[in-house]
Amino acid sequence: MPGLVAVVVAHDSAGVLPACLAALAREHVPALVVDNASRDGSADLAARLGARVLRLPRNEGYGRANNAGIWAAGRAEYALIVNPDVELQPGSVDALLAAAEAYPDAGLFAPRIVEPDGRFFFQPRSLLAPYLTNPRGRLHPPEGDACAPFLSGACLMVRRDLFLSLGGFDPEIFLFYEDDDLCRRIADAGKALVHVHGAVALHGRGASSAPERGxxxxxxxxxxxxxxxxxxxxxxxxxxxxxxxxxxxxxxxxxxxxxxxxxxxxxxxxxxxxxxxxxxxxxxxxxxxxxxxxxxx
Structure with missing residues (x-):
């Protein structure tokens, strides 16, 4: 897939990486796995499965590791941020790229995320949303492409130059709210956040890393x-x-x-x-x- 690289941040993710990378391969998307000092062989597994691997010596957190991966993605026009417990469904990447062409003023795109129980995940508000604030949190899931106040960091497509110009994910955040913060800064830059209904991603929700004490x-x-x-x-x-x-x-x-x-x-x-x-x-x-x-x- 010319002009697009998937960045997958792994931390003890060997249990879910094969399905994630197989789905990306079916979509003809090259994958760059950023390994956050996994102890379960995730990095070696990703390499065996054909992904390019960036090995970090310690766990840098979700946003910081994605920053490293997107910076290392080279000349790609778009970066597709994908959690290791996400499986893109057939045609999803084409739908995301078509949306980018159809909505040139948008800055961030996300697929329809489907949870393990079949529920369609859609967050109707964000603590940081500067527009579409929806203070009562009324949930009206879209039935087609729509602007949104928030797009989940589980799966996002962004222009690489825009992401880097904004400084990427806030490096002070180790985990949580890094996606809210990125959505806020993209919206503040005058770019819309677009939910792409025709792109579908199955999300394991919380299965990215193996369970551990504490x-x-x-x-x-x-x-x-x-x-x-x-x-x-x-x-x-x-x-x-x-x-x-x-x-x-x-x-x-x-x-x-x-x-x-x-x-x-x-x-x-x-x-x-x-x-x-x-x-x-x-x-x-x-x-x-x-x-x-x-x-x-």
Whole structure:
């Protein structure tokens, strides 16, 4: 597929990579797998399956790894960002490229995402949407191509030059809200976000990485931290107080009832919100940066 490269960020994704890469091959799309220091042989597997592989020495997070991949994609006009648990259906890439030609003023395109239960995923609003804000969150899934307030980072097609000119995904975010932030900056640049109904992607939702101990707590930490970060970035009300109160009560109740899953889930949210409130960065949390000297915040 001339002018298009698929970038797939993998982290312990050996269980889902074969189906993802096979679907891309059927669509004649070359794949670049950015391996986020997998421990399950994902990088070697991707290479055996014919993908070009960029091996990162440590887990850089979703957005930062995609930035590395899109930068390494060379002269491709478009980058197709694909989660490893996504399988593009036949004709989807042609539909996305046709939409790019039909809507030249658009900046970001996404297929119709179908969840494992057959549900059509469509998020009717975003915390950061500067237009089509839909404050009540009324869900009216489109029946054809449509402008949207948000497009999921699970599968996106973007002009590579536009992505790079905007600085890519925000490198301060390790996980979560990086797609909201990119959608916001593309919309602020005067470009529409287009849902392409004729392109279909099956999404495993949460199956990108193999399960591991502490994964839920880590995920919830970043979800809370990133929400606080993007709220501060765009001048929105600080959500940390409400997150601390809501999740603190739930964590306490889980502890009193000895529910380990609840402690991990809600305790992770409390820890992430508290870290954001006191100025700790996600990159420091993940060992990708060092703590600044006192007073540097």
């Amino acid at each position: 994964r839920v707590r880590r995920s919830r930490w970043h979800q809370a931290w990133s929400r606080s970060y993007v709220s501060r970035k765009y001048g929105l009300p600080d959500p940390t107080g409400a997150m601390l109160a809501k999740n603190g009560v739930k964590a306490l109740l889980a502890a009193l009832s000895f529910r380990r899953s609840g402690i991990e889930r809600y305790g992770g949210s409390v820890a992430g919100a508290w870290a954001a409130r006191r100025g700790r960065s996600a990159l420091v949390q993940e060992g990708l940066a060092t703590e600044p000297e006192a007073g540097a915040w």
